[in-house]
Amino acid sequence: MAQLFTKDTQSIFWNNNTSAIQRMLDYDFVIGRKTPSVAAIVAPTGDSKFQNFFWGGDEVMVPLFKNTAEARKAFPKADVLLNFASFRTAYDVTMEALEIGGFKTIMITAEGIPERLARGMNAVARAKNVTVIGPATVGAIAPGAFKIANIGGTIENIINSKLHRAGSCGLVTRSGGLFNELSNIIAINADGIAEGVAIGGDRFVGSVFIDNLLRMQDNPEVKYMLLLGEVGGTEEYKVIDAIKSGRITKPIIAWCIGTIAKHYSSGVQFGHAGASANAERETAEAKNKAMSDAGIFVPSSFNDLPNKIAEVYGKLKAEGVIAEIVEPVINAIPSVRKSKNFICTISDDRGDEATYAGFPISSVATPDTGKGIGDVISLLWFKKQYPVWATQFIETVIKTVADHGPAVSGAHNAKVTARAGKSVVESLVTGLLTIGPRFGGAIDGAAEHFKYAHDNNLSPAEFLNHMKKLGIPIPGIGHRIKSLRNPDLRVVGLKKFAAEHFPSTPLLDYALTVEQLTTSKKDNLILNVDGTIGILMVDMWRALGYSEEEINEFISSGTLNAFFIAGRTIGFIGHVLDEKRLAMPMYRHPMDDILYQVDMAEEI
Ligand code: ACO
Ligand code: LMR
Secondary structure (H helix, E strand, O other): OOOOOOOOOEEEEEEEOOOHHHHHHHHHHHHHHOOOOOOOOEEEOOOEEEEEEEEEOOEEEEEEEOOHHHHHHHHHOEEEEOOOOOOOOHHHHHHHHHHOOOOOEEEEEEEOHHHHHHHHHHHHHHHOOOOOEEOOOOEEEEEEOEOOOOOOOOHHHHHHHOOOOOOOOOEEEEOHHHHHHHHHHHHHHOOEEEEEEOOOOOOOOOOOHHHEEEEEHHHHOOOEEEEEEOOOHHHHHHHHHHHOOOOOOOOOEEEEEOOHHHOEEEOOOOOOOOOOOOOOOHHHHHHHHHHHHHOOOOOHHHHHHHHHHHHHHHHHHHHHOOOOOOOOOOOOOOOOOOOOOOOOEEEEEEOOOOEEEEEEEEHHHHHOOOOHHHHHHHHHHOOOOOHHHHHHHHHHHHHOOOOOOOOOHHHHHHHHHOOOOOHHHHHHHHHHHHOOOOOOOOOOHHHHHHHHHHHHHOOHHHHHHHHHHHHOOOEEEOOOOOOOOOOOHHHHHHHHHHHHHOOOOOHHHHHHHHHHHHHHOOOOOOOHHHHHHHHHHOOOOOHHHOOOHHHHHHHHHHHHHHHHHHHHHHHHHHHHHHHHHHOOOOOOOOHHOOOOOOOOOOOO
């Protein structure tokens, strides 16, 4: 690929460096990118799932992942890794990314990675054809397309330096500070840059001058190149060789800084680890002379560099190699921005008609739409359009658990409350509040424990032992009145539905082997309605292609009990309305039904 980045390039940002990422997204917005240049963030220690960023005056959510592999899996098109790990971790992060694969470019910001490690890392990257920018760099930019983190500075500076749109110079420097300085000089004396890379100041950096210049030679957007070398090293000679061999034909302007070094008696190391001459050939003077001899445009001093740029640019423009740039319209970032307090990802009431996960209510509400409650639940709870067998299963569950008579704890509570003169909603919630691990709320627990046992290949006996050690009754097993002799026909119905419509039911099949063992001990230890629902929901989600992590998350967030809550709400309301219809008086429990054993309190 001749171009390092395009307007579609997306990156994975390692470390939740919010200010640098915000700068990237501000740049994206200003230049009119459609998608944020940061697709995902790797934040190994954070607990959040996403981070909000401004997108112009609005906001976008960028997902957070615990590790690079997960981020990469979720965003296979994001082929740039921006490694903002500290120098202690940056090597491991890069090596892991190279192992995972799929990254075309890896930029490493950390300074001071041990040189032995940096050399090894760069060699692996080179063998895998991955462009490494850095270590010890501010990165790179393809103006008007993609900008890494802080390169170019503030938005004001970027626009002043014409870094918001492509020009015609290919710029390569070691230093990030001088990169910004040169961008500005090029903007003043020419038409800006087409692509720029600060390769980094460490002695052993990944991509070197020649790698970047060869790519720019092949990039039709680049009409001429500017190389800012430094005292120390021999990389500039590789560029000279490429000119001599005819591999590089585009005009190059170059200057090697550090000519002052000759005024010092011993070898001086300048700011960068690599900026120190170990031989005559490595001095800035020698390199400037050799480059000039090879036909590179070398100014007489750094101060003369702007004139050289104006001269080469003017010549190429006169020759028609460089055309006049039509300045693009840019988006302005509002000066006052306020981050949102709430986020909603399921429904939207801002248009003419509210939507459920993108579907207008009218498209699911009436019978002619062919949609039912199962569809509405799949949209609002899961933000997905489930297939018919799955939405019908959800509806079957809701209808199956709608009521189980007045004697069950929740209905009883709701009835007592209604008789105390409370409203429908007050009575309803007292009923709902009884839903828990013993009554109706064992569905998540059943899914969790049976899934664990199945995932870990526990035999039914091992599973029972495991639960005994945990000291809790197996959720989803046992019923007060239902037993082998008095089977729960709701369970029979759900199993029948699954047999007829589910592609397969591995967890149910396993649960039935557990039930065989528990009922052999006591015949009411059947797989109850809660257990059957929890287990079949896991089978449903697996068949729908959810990952184990996603299913575990549904379970831990209490999604499964919600099916019972939704269904039983119908029944509780029925009982409350029944009480009101019958105008029942306040209830008082008969005293003869209570064992009173109240001792005189002891004095302490
Ligand atoms: N796992 C293992 N052993 C159990 C279980 C279980 N889930 N349930 C009962 N037992 C055992 C008890 O330890 C007890 O053993 P023991 O006789 O050796 O002491 C025996 O069975 C009877 O226990 P009880 O608590 O008297 O059983 P009961 O019939 O009263 O309990 C209940 C019914 C509360 C549903 C119970 O089975 C249970 O807690 N199950 C797990 C929770 C659950 O699934 N609840 C949802 C029920 S369905 C619904 O509410 C819609
Ligand atoms: C229910 O659905 O409420 C029950 O299974 C509990 C019961 O005791 O009937």
